[in-house]
Amino acid sequence: MILTTASERRALLDRSRTVAMVGASANHSRPSYFVFSYLRTKGKLEVVPINPAVAEIDGVHAYPSLAAYVADRGAPPDIVDVFRKPGDAPQVVREAIAAGAKSVWFQYGVINDEAIRLADEAGLHVVVDRCIKVESARFDGGLALGGVNTGLLTARRRAR
Amino acid sequence: MEDRSFGFRTRALHAGTPPDGETGARALPLHLSTAFVFDSTEHAAELFALRTYGNIYTRIGNPTVAAFEEKLASLEGGLGAIATASGLSAQLITILSLARNGDHIVASANLYGGTVTQFSVTLERMGIETTFVPPGDMDAFRAAIRENTRAAFVETIGNPNGTVADIGALAQIAHAAGVPLILDNTFATPYLCRPIEHGADLVVHSATKFIGGHGTVMGGAIVESGTFPWGAGRHPLLSTPSPGYHGLNFAETFGEYAFLQRARAEVLRDVGASISPMNAWLLVQGLETLAVRMPQHVANARAVAAFLRERDEVAWVSYADLPDSPDRALAQKYLPLGAGAVFTFGLRGGREAGRAFIEALELWSHLANVGDAKSLVIHPASTTHQQLTDEQLRAGGVGPEMVRLSVGLEDAEDLIWDLERGLAAARRVAAAAAHNGASA
Numbered sequence: 001m002i003l004t005t006a007s008e009r010r011a012l013l014d015r016s017r018t019v020a021m022v023g024a025s026a027n028h029s030r031p032s033y034f035v036f037s038y039l040r041t042k043g044k045l046e047v048v049p050i051n052p053a054v055a056e057i058d059g060v061h062a063y064p065s066l067a068a069y070v071a072d073r074g075a076p077p078d079i080v081d082v083f084r085k086p087g088d089a090p091q092v093v094r095e096a097i098a099a100g101a102k103s104v105w106f107q108y109g110v111i112n113d114e115a116i117r118l119a120d121e122a123g124l125h126v127v128v129d130r131c132i133k134v135e136s137a138r139f140d141g142g143l144a145l146g147g148v149n150t151g152l153l154t155a156r157r158r159a160r
Numbered sequence: 161m162e163d164r165s166f167g168f169r170t171r172a173l174h175a176g177t178p179p180d181g182e183t184g185a186r187a188l189p190l191h192l193s194t195a196f197v198f199d200s201t202e203h204a205a206e207l208f209a210l211r212t213y214g215n216i217y218t219r220i221g222n223p224t225v226a227a228f229e230e231k232l233a234s235l236e237g238g239l240g241a242i243a244t245a246s247g248l249s250a251q252l253i254t255i256l257s258l259a260r261n262g263d264h265i266v267a268s269a270n271l272y273g274g275t276v277t278q279f280s281v282t283l284e285r286m287g288i289e290t291t292f293v294p295p296g297d298m299d300a301f302r303a304a305i306r307e308n309t310r311a312a313f314v315e316t317i318g319n320p321n322g323t324v325a326d327i328g329a330l331a332q333i334a335h336a337a338g339v340p341l342i343l344d345n346t347f348a349t350p351y352l353c354r355p356i357e358h359g360a361d362l363v364v365h366s367a368t369k370f371i372g373g374h375g376t377v378m379g380g381a382i383v384e385s386g387t388f389p390w391g392a393g394r395h396p397l398l399s400t401p402s403p404g405y406h407g408l409n410f411a412e413t414f415g416e417y418a419f420l421q422r423a424r425a426e427v428l429r430d431v432g433a434s435i436s437p438m439n440a441w442l443l444v445q446g447l448e449t450l451a452v453r454m455p456q457h458v459a460n461a462r463a464v465a466a467f468l469r470e471r472d473e474v475a476w477v478s479y480a481d482l483p484d485s486p487d488r489a490l491a492q493k494y495l496p497l498g499a500g501a502v503f504t505f506g507l508r509g510g511r512e513a514g515r516a517f518i519e520a521l522e523l524w525s526h527l528a529n530v531g532d533a534k535s536l537v538i539h540p541a542s543t544t545h546q547q548l549t550d551e552q553l554r555a556g557g558v559g560p561e562m563v564r565l566s567v568g569l570e571d572a573e574d575l576i577w578d579l580e581r582g583l584a585a586a587r588r589v590a591a592a593a594a595h596n597g598a599s600a
Binding site for chain 2: 005006007028029030031034037038041042108109131134137141142143144145146147148149150151152153154155156157
């Protein structure tokens, strides 16, 4: 199921606890590091790097693959966050399905029709061309502090 | 939370201003604090590296200011906004976020005089060159775009002449050349026109005008559509490593937020033309009633324009809302609810008649501003546009006989009563001049 609305993305984030970030980088100038660092220091999601080239990022143990993550932790991540070239996305989705993941999140620009179709057909929840950091901040109030149009509107206290 | 596209009036009241999470305050809290404490050294480091969201220092951002920014961004249909000290600083920060010395911009020749001066003098001194093109001349606009052109700039409703920009056509030409289109939407406000819906990439405002609405507060804003490809190569300031942020590539790291991040974190930070939270708070009050005030501004402007065009003392009325205006078709397309409440007319008898007209008025305030709740009048050639050369004046379409009105919210019949008094004085001056001319 492809999640296209803000409330669907919010519900996914609300019910999730773990994020496996495929392609997380330890390079401080890379976009994936910005997202990793945000999720690690803010909010309730536990973020785990998936990258065969590094042992850890900021003290968080990195797994070489999603299979290694599941083998070690005994359960799949709630969200597989994809920070890879669009052409690599179908293989990441196959690994996510094999690992038993229930959701796959394609970051900005990671758009691959085959990968989207594979994930959708396997019954995964799919988010496309969105940033998990931005969407988390949209719902926890951080984005609004930057003058961003969150699209959220309520007369209820703390309901956003 | 349900997904719903709320209407303009609802967003004007609620977007960006939910009840305060800490206190439950229903009105927007006014955070008059220059700085904000960090949770920890790690939190501070994350904030300064732009890796997390939060408040640092009011020169860069403030929760009350952010509420104004989000509300305006919502009303314009943009991705986000940056509030500034004034409309002029909004323009400066926008241009400096896209261009540097050796770069070029294209602008309409029919712009507010202060904008012409900012571009042709101050930006020129900084090494950013502007080519001014006649409004509506699409071939000249296309031809003016060069390899080093970083942006195009026009006003939705031109000041003071009231010409209406063909936003869709301009956007098409600009985008074909890889250039973003900036609209100054001050005279229209998002109630009358939302340029982003027609293809504009950035919108700037002097919020001092109709957004504040009461002539009390200075402020400006930049609204970003979020749709321009900042990483495509036309804007190296956004797509190459920034020495101000340890080699950060804004386009790569922030995607659609690249412009907003750089304009705030580097340019607003370094230019320092920040808005006071007090002013932002007042501008939020203004936005809440924008959709109530603008229809009355337009109704009064239509009544005044209809009155003036029937008078013998008046040579012409330039208001795009009038049926015989050359801009009528564009106004119907882009400003279906009305072409604003600022327009010009020409008095027979030229400069002296204009002076007599203004000095005879009792109710219209003679000052250099527009967009007040009160009606305003000015003679541009002797005031707002006096720094311009004759050539620039003509290019901007400003003649010595021109009077500019900003029609307020008074009773229309009282405004017309006062204008009749002014026209009588102008008529006497014109008649005396004709008599003296005949006897000489």
